[in-house]
Amino acid sequence: MKSFVFPEFQIIRDEEKCGQCRGCERQCSFGTHTYDPLTDRLISDDYKCAGCQRCVIFCPKDAIVVRPTQSFYRPNASWSREKIEDLKKQAETGGVILTGCGNDKPFRIYWDHIVLNASQVTNPSIDPLREPMELRTFLGAKPDLMDIDFKGGDVEIKTKISPHLMVETPILFSAMSYGAISYNAFKSLATASKQFGTLFNTGEGGLPRELRAEFGGNAIVQVASGRYGIDAEYLNCAAAVEIKVGQGAKPGIGGHLPGEKVSQSVAETRMIPVGTDAISPAPHHDIYSIEDLSMLIHALKEATNYEKPVSVKIAAVHNVAAIASGIVRAGADIIAIDGLRGGTGAAPKAIRDNVGIPIELAISALDMRLKNEGIRNRCSIVAAGGLRSSSDIIKAIALGADAVYIGTAALIAMGCTLCQKCNTGKCNWGLCTQDPRLSGRLNTEIATKRLTNLLNAWSHEIMEMLGGMGINAIESLRGNRDHLRGIGLYEWELEVLGIKGAGQ
Amino acid sequence: METVEIDATGISTEDLNERLMALMLDGTEKFVLKNVCGQRYIGTRLYSKNGNKPRVDIDITGTPGSDLGAFMSGHRVRVHGNVQDGVGNTMDDGEIVVEGRAGDVLGMSMRGGKIFIRDNTGYRTALHMKEYLDKKPVLVIGGTTQDFLGEYMAGGIVILLGLGELPHNQTFIGTGMHGGVIYIRGKVDKLQVAGQVDISEPGVEDRKLLDKFVGEFIESFPDLGLNKEEILKGDFIKLAPKSKRPYAKMYA
Amino acid sequence: MPRIRRELYNKEICACSIFGAMNRDGERFTGKGVMKAIANMHVRGNGLGGGFAAYGIYPEYKDYYAFHLMFTGNSPEAKRSAKIGFDAFLCENFDVVSDDEIPHSDEVVVSDPPLIWRYYVLPRKQGEEALLSDEDYIVKMVMHVNTKIENAHVFSSGKNMGCFKGVGYPEDIGEYFMLDKLYSAYTWTVHGRFPTNTQAWWGGAHPFSLLNTTVVHNGEISSYGTNRWYLEMYGYACTLQTDTEVIAYAVDLLMRRQSIPIEIVAKILAPPIWNSIDRMDEKEKKLLTTLRMVYGSLLMNGPFAIIIGQTGKMIGLTDRIRLRPITAATRGEMFYLSSEEASIRLISPVLDSVWTPNGGEPVVGELNNMRTVL
Ligand code: SF4
């Protein structure tokens, strides 16, 4: 069947500059460029291009420009080009449209409507270059009060404190499984978190055995509905265990790693045969209810001898606050919430673009609900999904998060250009692929450096902003909405965020 | 071999499992638990981080709570009575023998070890059971199961002997199945089985497996006086996935 | 009923343990055993709700409707004044034969207990109301109290039965009302609750009840919005901020008002999958197809396990794909339903039979001789 969809991108090659080195041909995994020996020229097939910009950046002569195609349908506010083309693709295949990355629709981004405070006169701002500025964060369940015994000058803590995680900056790497991302990308995240003193999350694809001794202490290992790669050693080598209930990019549905991505090593880590589909059912089939979740939380605490905090990750959905409150009562030490814009290696587009709520509103609703119920200190909140900069992070903390997970941001640091082709397994940047030729492009040392650089830069910026507000310890900003004001927001939005309008 | 007997009356789940853990680390190899009533996760905690892999025997009288043997690595559990939901959840290795019936989601995501259930089991038995290399879980059920047997099954062996009075009435067998094998002794209508599943007669290799595991099942319940030849003579059907990739063609 | 814009349902996530025990010979027993059984499932609840329904507890008043009423308020005076308001309404519409405060033990500490009162009444229908059956009259009045009379809530309104519930673990609530000492019933159903709402809202505990029907429920009903609108068209006001009450009202609508037997009601609340319906013989297929067409709005979607109590009956039912557990058992004349088998074994170590009922198929325990209680 002839496809009626026209190419998304247009490739323009400056023939003057092009030196026929065929670099672009080697770079593009989608097979866009081919060399024609007859004319000694490179020919590009626009239909194949994903717009990942790899060939552009790696062309030694800067001869290539890749830009959105200039052809267009008759403009129509209702039938956008995207709607028309998705529909055509489906008419041609009868299938579900799959995509990668996060929701790219123009829903309101609240970060861009919130401004931060700074001290002037009444309270001095602090200079982070000279004075102590603390970002160390503890994640876990705090008791309501501490029972302390004073005996003959000796102090003894009598309350049993549940296990906690300590991070040097409130930025953790979000769950990205080995299988969805390449070994090199996975290892770079692990190394960077170890170097910086933070944590990475294995996702549901297991933790390769050879990485356990070295990076286990920085790993949050996931237990998801597919239960891949889980055994007692996996659970016990880690810093914490996370039950993945949902993901911001695809709340309410499962996923599967297609058989072609289940290479020898992915298979070993997940403990499944090579080449089989790794299916993650939509729900955990042992969790159909909150008391079942409580049971799994306690089963995992049992399996780790009550030595590790247990986190529960959910997608931000309509009743997120009520659900989270139930999760706290079910015994979770940490709640991770993933907002509407959270990324994914593969999700049906209909779900990615339409289900869930923005993380900003979810954090605030959750924080307020738990405070109203008097149980906020019984868990830590880690927010994920759509954090793009240090200022987003600091706003998230002021809205009530204890820390954040970054996923897409970390990928971009390593080279991702958000081309949304993660699901194809052909990632030219060596990130979302199991093709050794492509994943080999990602140098772990360089990628690690890029990640630690990012953590460094953002941590510094957070310190600067904290100092400006006259705060020198991150915990003093947690849930401190006084330092936020809204601009251009409706009354109900301000109410959900729990902040005043600017000037108020 | 040191045996410790514990009367579980009134002991909480956490305390009971903590005692088992402490005793195991001290070298106890056999536990006899009496009057168990609803205590959960028995066997789950018993893992030693220092690399040696202790293996203990746990003999249970009473009704253990849900998630018996969840995440378990390598112990042997025998229950004189019925068990509840979630037995063998994500179990890695070991053996559970139940002189009675089991509840729902038995052997979910189990990747190794063996479970023998004397009577019937509930819904969603062997859900997403897996296998990997030499790790091949085995689940033998004396009677039958309720609906959704072997949903998403990705590996392992399930055998239903149909020895009880109940016929195999369950529907939605093997929905999404993409690995492993189910053998059923007795009649099953094609409509009870999901479309992704291939129904055939067991071949020579299958017969060998049946011989082996039916034998083990019988040995696990010596009091029943079962006759292996008699059982194996019955009609068996074999259910196996048509493809390792049941959902490959879903996307545009 | 006028279509006013209603405040949106404030969702609470609630999960639970449920237990029921019935003597099919109609012999009555105290609440001691069921309290012990539910306590064994302590971890399934979180201490924010517990409750009991008991059948056959008021033989000396068995011809009268027994109203269990809850009066709330910030102070004892406020609670009393709520009662005064209600009493005025009651005397206008009912003949009150007797009334007293439901006894409780002060030794049990519960959070913010309301004033709980019991009335034995007969309807006093006036004017056009005479056309209503007694039961329809009671339903109308109960809905009126729950929606219009401030700080008054009806816990139960049937004959020879009653609900006892509150904020706390069920075993504590049982002790608070001294169910192990003061009452004997031939059927007890119990609920331990795990909600996420901390407001000490005694009305939110299970069982939910209307006339002789009580429901204890484990799970979450994702079709609540649909079910609620449907029931409101028939005059059922959903006021208790929780999904369970729609089950109680649906059962009342279908079983009492429309006289549909439980076997069919189960097929409305938890209908078979279309796939299975398509395979049935023509007659059955037609019945089930029509039921789904007509009563699609009463399909209870999402995971649930419930125990329905009625005069002389105890019914267990789970959703159509059985996402919540229930175990049934018998020992002699005793019939048990429970979230976990261990709890049954605790009070009856030896059982004649134990089984897992099929999803969407009701298990029904019935009195051998209904006259023993009527
Ligand atoms: S997919 Fe990437 S590498 Fe290939 S042509 Fe397009 S921009 Fe260049």
Ligand code: SF4
């Ligand atoms: S990870 Fe790779 S495939 Fe995915 S969006 Fe980024 S560059 Fe594209």
